[in-house]
Amino acid sequence: MIALLKRDLTLAFRAGGGFGLGLAFFLIVTVLVPFSVGPQSSLLSTIAPGVLWLGALLACLLSLDRLLALDWEDGSLDLLATAPLPLESVVTIKALAHWITTGLPLVLAAPVLGVLLNLPVPGFFWLVVSLALGTPALSVIGTFGAALTVGLKRGGLLLSLLVLPLYVPTLIFGAEVARRGATGMETATPLLMLAGITAATIALLPFASAAVLRVNLR
Amino acid sequence: MSIASKANALWEYANPKKFLTTTERVLPFFWISSAVFIVVGLVWGFFFTPDDYKQGSTVKIIYLHVPSALMAINCWIMMLATSLVWLVRRHHVSALAARAAAPVGIVMTLIALATGAIWGQPMWGTWWAWDPRLTSFLILFLFYLGYVALWEAIEDPDTAADLTSVLCLVGSVFAFLSRYAVNFWNQGLHQGASVMRVGAVTGTDTEEKVSNIFFFPLLVCIIGFVLLFIALVFYRTGTEIRARRIKALIARERVNG
Numbered sequence: 048m049i050a051l052l053k054r055d056l057t058l059a060f061r062a063g064g065g066f067g068l069g070l071a072f073f074l075i076v077t078v079l080v081p082f083s084v085g086p087q088s089s090l091l092s093t094i095a096p097g098v099l100w101l102g103a104l105l106a107c108l109l110s111l112d113r114l115l116a117l118d119w120e121d122g123s124l125d126l127l128a129t130a131p132l133p134l135e136s137v138v139t140i141k142a143l144a145h146w147i148t149t150g151l152p153l154v155l156a157a158p159v160l161g162v163l164l165n166l167p168v169p170g171f172f173w174l175v176v177s178l179a180l181g182t183p184a185l186s187v188i189g190t191f192g193a194a195l196t197v198g199l200k201r202g203g204l205l206l207s208l209l210v211l212p213l214y215v216p217t218l219i220f221g222a223e224v225a226r227r228g229a230t231g232m233e234t235a236t237p238l239l240m241l242a243g244i245t246a247a248t249i250a251l252l253p254f255a256s257a258a259v260l261r262v263n264l265r
Numbered sequence: 266m267s268i269a270s271k272a273n274a275l276w277e278y279a280n281p282k283k284f285l286t287t288t289e290r291v292l293p294f295f296w297i298s299s300a301v302f303i304v305v306g307l308v309w310g311f312f313f314t315p316d317d318y319k320q321g322s323t324v325k326i327i328y329l330h331v332p333s334a335l336m337a338i339n340c341w342i343m344m345l346a347t348s349l350v351w352l353v354r355r356h357h358v359s360a361l362a363a364r365a366a367a368p369v370g371i372v373m374t375l376i377a378l379a380t381g382a383i384w385g386q387p388m389w390g391t392w393w394a395w396d397p398r399l400t401s402f403l404i405l406f407l408f409y410l411g412y413v414a415l416w417e418a419i420e421d422p423d424t425a426a427d428l429t430s431v432l433c434l435v436g437s438v439f440a441f442l443s444r445y446a447v448n449f450w451n452q453g454l455h456q457g458a459s460v461m462r463v464g465a466v467t468g469t470d471t472e473e474k475v476s477n478i479f480f481f482p483l484l485v486c487i488i489g490f491v492l493l494f495i496a497l498v499f500y501r502t503g504t505e506i507r508a509r510r511i512k513a514l515i516a517r518e519r520v521n522g
Contacts, residue, residue: 191435195415195428195431196415196418198419198424199418199419202418205411205414205415205418208407208410208411208414209411209414209415209432211407212404212407212408212411212436212439212440212443213435213436213439215404215439215443215446215447216439216442216443216446219443219446219447219449219450220446220449223449223450236449237449240446240449244442252435255431255434255435258431259427259428259431262424262427262428262431263424263428265424
């Protein structure tokens with residue numbers, strides 16, 4: 048398992064792995080927002096938590112179609128499926144690698160982009176907390192979507208259509224934590240719900256992803 | 266007949282031939298009775314009930330809105346059940362029924378959303394509000410779109426049936442979750458906004474508040490929509506079975522020829 052994680056991380060960090068693309072996308076989305084809604088700082092600070100969450104979510108989505116497709120193309124997915132490691136662990140490790148290369152950088156970059164959007168000071172802490180808790184769920188759900196569409200030639204757009212509705216609960220609770228945090232309100236309830244969603248998806252969804260992947264590999 | 270043998274008798278319809286002959290025999294009954302119920306319900310509702318003292322005649326859109334919304338949800342539940350049957354017992358008719366039902370569900374969702382908007386305009390002063398119930402219906406619509414798109418995208422029919430079934434199961438959990446997440450989100454966003462409060466009072470699920478004068482024609486309409494849904498699903502499943510047969514025949518021809 049560790050070896051697989053190392054392999055995935057190495058592939059992502061080395062040239063052509065696309066590491067940093069998601070981060071650059073996140074930056075661009077954040078920069079484009081003031082152009083589209085106007086530069087008033089009061090407006091920007093109101094929408095900052097939601098925009099940053101949406102940007103992180105889209106950046107996450109952007110890198111999903113590479114998650115399994117590259118391994119599918121060069122045949123290493125078949126090898127992984129026949130390896131002694133259960134497929135459930137394989138997809139969990141894949142999701143973890145995706146989170147380390149996409150989710151974690153987004154979490155770390157979010158405060159910097161928060162400055163650009165004039166995020167209120169108490170919001171920074173809650174933004175980072177909510178993203179740190181929520182992005183693992185995004186990776187796991189995304190792995191399920193990637194497993195569903197892995198055999199398709201033009202799966203990219205379909206992947207978005209399938210995954211985005213599944214992202215709704217995570218987005219609602221995650222953005223709610225950030226928004227409440229920014230306005231100084233109580234954040235415990237949405238935070239617990241967000242943590243619950245993340246824990247449940249990590250616990251259950253790999254089984255669905257592995258089942259779907261087996262169908263696609265047969 | 267014991268319960269067990271009755272339950273076994275249900276599985277006979279997993280045989281496509283048995284399914285086709287039976288549905289062909291009962292389909293005319295479903296078509297005609299659904300037409301009768303819907304026409305009677307709508308005429309009764311539109312012309313023989315008094316106007317609501319607050320809402321005027323706009324209240325009468327309830328006779329389309331409530332049944333279609335009900336069927337939109339029930340259709341997803343039916344798809345969930347047939348997907349489970351496919352995953353457990355591998356009956357092809359079951360998977361095809363789920364496939365046949367999905368577009369019907371989409372249309373029902375659209376009818377519910379459209380009539381809701383038409384109702385909302387004079388009542389709430391807006392075509393659309395991010396009310397929890399409205400929002401969750403829109404999300405349900407997105408789930409339907411993804412489901413149908415996945416069916417269309419995969420060429421191998423058995424793979425498509427497997428993948429869409431799993432998507433239906435996972436999607437059901439997330440749709441349910443979204444329903445309650447949306448409730449939470451809206452309260453957090455606009456606490457006690459008056460549009461939302463009006464929506465909750467006149468909303469579709471407070472049927473116990475609907476007066477009996479409106480309730481009986483509504484009930485007739487709901488029965489009519491249920492019958493129509495059954496007829497449509499039987500009909501479309503039959504079409505799917507025949508399409509599958511034609512494909513098999515063509516493949517056989519190619520092998521032999």
